[in-house]
Amino acid sequence: MLIKRSPDLRESDVTPKELYLRRREFLAVAGSTAVAVAANGLDFTGPSTVAAQNPGAQKLTNLTKSPFSTDEKLNSYKDVTTYNNFYEFGLDKGDPAKYAHTLKPRPWSVVVEGQCGKPGTYNIEDIMKWAPLEERIYRHRCVEAWSIVVPWIGYPLGDFLKRFEPTTKAKYVEFKTLVDPRQMPGQTEPALQWPYNEGLRMDEAMHPLALLGLGLYGEVLPNQNGAPIRLVLPWKYGFKSIKSIVRVRFVENEPLNTWKQQQASEYGFYANVNPQVDHPRWSQGSERRLGEFFRRKTLMFNGYGDQVASLYTGMDLRKSY
Numbered sequence: 001m002l003i004k005r006s007p008d009l010r011e012s013d014v015t016p017k018e019l020y021l022r023r024r025e026f027l028a029v030a031g032s033t034a035v036a037v038a039a040n041g042l043d044f045t046g047p048s049t050v051a052a053q054n055p056g057a058q059k060l061t062n063l064t065k066s067p068f069s070t071d072e073k074l075n076s077y078k079d080v081t082t083y084n085n086f087y088e089f090g091l092d093k094g095d096p097a098k099y100a101h102t103l104k105p106r107p108w109s110v111v112v113e114g115q116c117g118k119p120g121t122y123n124i125e126d127i128m129k130w131a132p133l134e135e136r137i138y139r140h141r142c143v144e145a146w147s148i149v150v151p152w153i154g155y156p157l158g159d160f161l162k163r164f165e166p167t168t169k170a171k172y173v174e175f176k177t178l179v180d181p182r183q184m185p186g187q188t189e190p191a192l193q194w195p196y197n198e199g200l201r202m203d204e205a206m207h208p209l210a211l212l213g214l215g216l217y218g219e220v221l222p223n224q225n226g227a228p229i230r231l232v233l234p235w236k237y238g239f240k241s242i243k244s245i246v247r248v249r250f251v252e253n254e255p256l257n258t259w260k261q262q263q264a265s266e267y268g269f270y271a272n273v274n275p276q277v278d279h280p281r282w283s284q285g286s287e288r289r290l291g292e293f294f295r296r297k298t299l300m301f302n303g304y305g306d307q308v309a310s311l312y313t314g315m316d317l318r319k320s321y
Ligand code: MTE
Pocket: 001, 080, 083, 084, 085, 086, 087, 088, 140, 141, 142, 143, 177, 196, 224, 225, 226, 237, 238, 239, 240, 241, 242, 243, 244
């Protein structure tokens, strides 16, 4: 993904020049259409203050605690909800929190199609009830070399996908984000090719660590984090975790994901966190955890190697990046 200022990266270092320049045009458009600032005007400082400061958000209760959770220190609600990548609302990290109030996450439905026994259109309220909701605290590593720790809520992506009875021809699953420039003003600009598109090999999608994200910090997903339904794939760079999904398609061939389509020499299909394979324009050897001063070393598969490395046995991860 493209980028923004961090102590070590300048936006112009990591953003293709044409996008960097176009961001300025986008900001002019967004600024003229945006009316109010959504939840980001509030000052969230951490878990204990979340409920008190965002009373309008639907709370999610009876959450199962996941054994897959890390015990690392959580980033604050403010970090998680005001430093985002969601190009449908602008290219700056603060844009989604400012502009995503135009997204309407209810009513919402997801179309399921392709190689499966139960294609159809499924309502978000039903989807939310298909499996017990878990809280899963995951590290989340962006390709731009920053990371956060988030208390997600959701259930295994495999539990969701199995309901549609994928056939033996379903080798991959593809996901698409909503396209509606009235709700997503960034789509009036060709910053990316819309809809945002992502894909997984079926065994990756069925892996127990792959989460269907439906909330965070005890409530439904804030718009800027991909309401009402997204992926959360902690061993991959953040761009694989597609937001605001409206379409799921089971397919035979590897789908072309948005960032590979954008710049195949820089972003691949697998996008596994890999400190040994640098991005052509910056190192992936270390990362900045939001809120910390010193950089920390990036871990292979973002520290989830014991669980997921076997998915890639025999593959050259320098080529299949
Ligand atoms: N999904 C859509 N539809 N549009 C986007 O721009 N950005 C991706 C991913 N999913 C993106 C998206 C990137 S680059 C990252 S790092 C994560 O969302 C960020 O998730 P977060 O804002 O919840 O931290």
